[in-house]
Amino acid sequence: MSDFLDFAAEHLPYILAGVPTTLALWILAITFGFFFGLVLAWCRIYGKKPAYWASTGYIEIFRGTPMLVQMLFIYLGLPEVGLTFDPFTAAVIAIGLNTSAYQAEYFRGAIQSIPQGQMTAARAMGMSDLQGLIFIVLPQALRRVIPQWSNEAILELKFTSIAFAIGVTEITARAETIGFKTFRFFEIFLIVAAVYFVLTATVAQILHIVERRTAVPGLTLGR
């Protein structure tokens, strides 16, 4: 046991040095996914035919295929047409595009769950549709979507480990390096599992607090 603790103490700093990379990857990807997801949801709800079909096709494709394939496609494939990215950027793009498809569907569900009367009242008072969306519908929809969005965000935090497959030196990649140096794979991956566990639990807790802080009577989520 003390042997394990020594091992952990020795290598934990190197692993933890990957946390900023993991978090940066995650935050950039889900932020991109958030805004692009909103655009996609908008297209699916309010869009004209071409926008509707384009967004629907996009969502189907990205939800219907594995993220690793998407990442390899972007990192190894796009250079064939002259678009070359470093591993980190490629990973941000892949995870961002992937999560936007999922987020879009959550947003769409939440927006459509807001009673029509809210938009009608906004229009009746002289707001444009865009104003109604921004001031009335979105603030309600975004509150409702928090639980689902939190799940999605945490899922993506775990998915950042896939970036290891294209050579991003985030947490998982660092663990593997140590594994090959020391051949104590079981221990090092146990440590890394614990690091992820703590990260996801922390993020879940933070998002839970956000959910409580922004809660409004009458807007609790019916799932």
Next chain:
Amino acid sequence: MIWEIIWNQMPYLLHGLWIALQLLAALLSLGLVLGLALALIEIYGHWTLRWTGILFERVFRGVPAVVLLLLFYYGVTDFIEMSSFMAAVLALGLRSTAYQSQIFRGAIQSVPQGQMMAAQAMGMGRARAVGWIILPQALRHAIGPWTNEFSSELKATSLAYVIGVVELTRQGKYIVSSTQGNVLIVFGVVALMYFVVNRLGNWALYKFEGRITVPGFERRAA
């Protein structure tokens, strides 16, 4: 020219797909059996078992699939010899156990209390009531979420790539390496294969849901 390559490599891709499907079937079955057991333990079991179950669930849902794969492949094989395929089945299967137990737990809890009371009132023991009355209803509720689980595990099989299981994605990568390029086309075809299997699986499960539906269990909007 490109299509010729694809055509020539098709047997490899199909073989990769076959491996992926085997992996999927194995991990989902493992997850089904253990997940159902775990759900029953968490609802009806002694509190020590219940807490162990919840801890298991938390751990396997809190750790990325890639890390679990590496842990089982590199780590556990320090103690027990097993193939990368076996490691993938265990890692992804136990993870699926955690997710499926959550699905089954929710489904069992969605069966109204009165059903259990009625069953016991007519003299059934708790075990029989669960087996004959509660589960048949709960499993109908579970199919919808289970379809989602199917989709996400199908996609998760591609992660076995990182421990060298020669499934569909790894085959794609081999072809790309051996033919020096054609990445877009090859991974495009690979993606298409996942897409089609996903669609077919969803369609079949949806049909199945329709088959076993009884009045009062109409499926929710698709």
Next chain:
Amino acid sequence: MSALLEVEGIRKKYGQFEVLKGVSLQLERGQAKVVMGPSGTGKSTLLRCINYLTPPDAGTVRLDGEEVVPRNLNRIRQQVAFVFQDFNLFTHLRVIDNITIGPRRILGLSKTEARDRAMRELERVGLADKVRAYPAELSGGQQQRVSIARALAMEPKVILFDEPTSALDPELTGEVVNVMKRLASEGMTMLVVSHEIGFARSAADEIVFMDGGHILEQGPPAQLFDAPQHERTRRFLRMIGDQVGDAAAAGEGA
């Protein structure tokens, strides 16, 4: 001198069914008109056509001589407030923010101006103590009073009331009717679709009776209630006379 609100020849079809078959009416400044009639005769549709929440198929609406067209729609709507049957308070906003959002975001008032105005209107509907509440924490009657305050805060030229009491339990209609009576007596221009006989008798300047997509007759309350010209009007009045309570509870036209 033309009327404040002029509605002319409004027609509206839903599929094969023509709900409004060319309806015209005028509303003078300071006038309160009540529109009555059996359910399904297009009263609510008429109201919604006036501010184009439901665009009419034909006909024109003029406010202060200016014709309502898609281009000036949002500006016109700022001057034509609407009170809904089911309140439609903004769920995520506190009472105060429900009232200030229009003045702030649409009229461009400063925070303090909007706040002062909101407080003034809340006093007017007797709910100054509920500033910090969320809609879900209020009774139906209180919600409707807040929505009236929200309408007033836009300082509209006219307020359209679409069955403002029909979603309320009978014991809660009184508080809303009282607020509306006060507004009428203070000279607010209002067009009200409602079966509240009490309000119509005491506060309305004129009653409009609609049936089958037409205006059948209109006139001062005394005339219309006590000496109706048409048999259909008489029958309708007998019916609501019998079941004022029932009609309110059933939420006519909902």
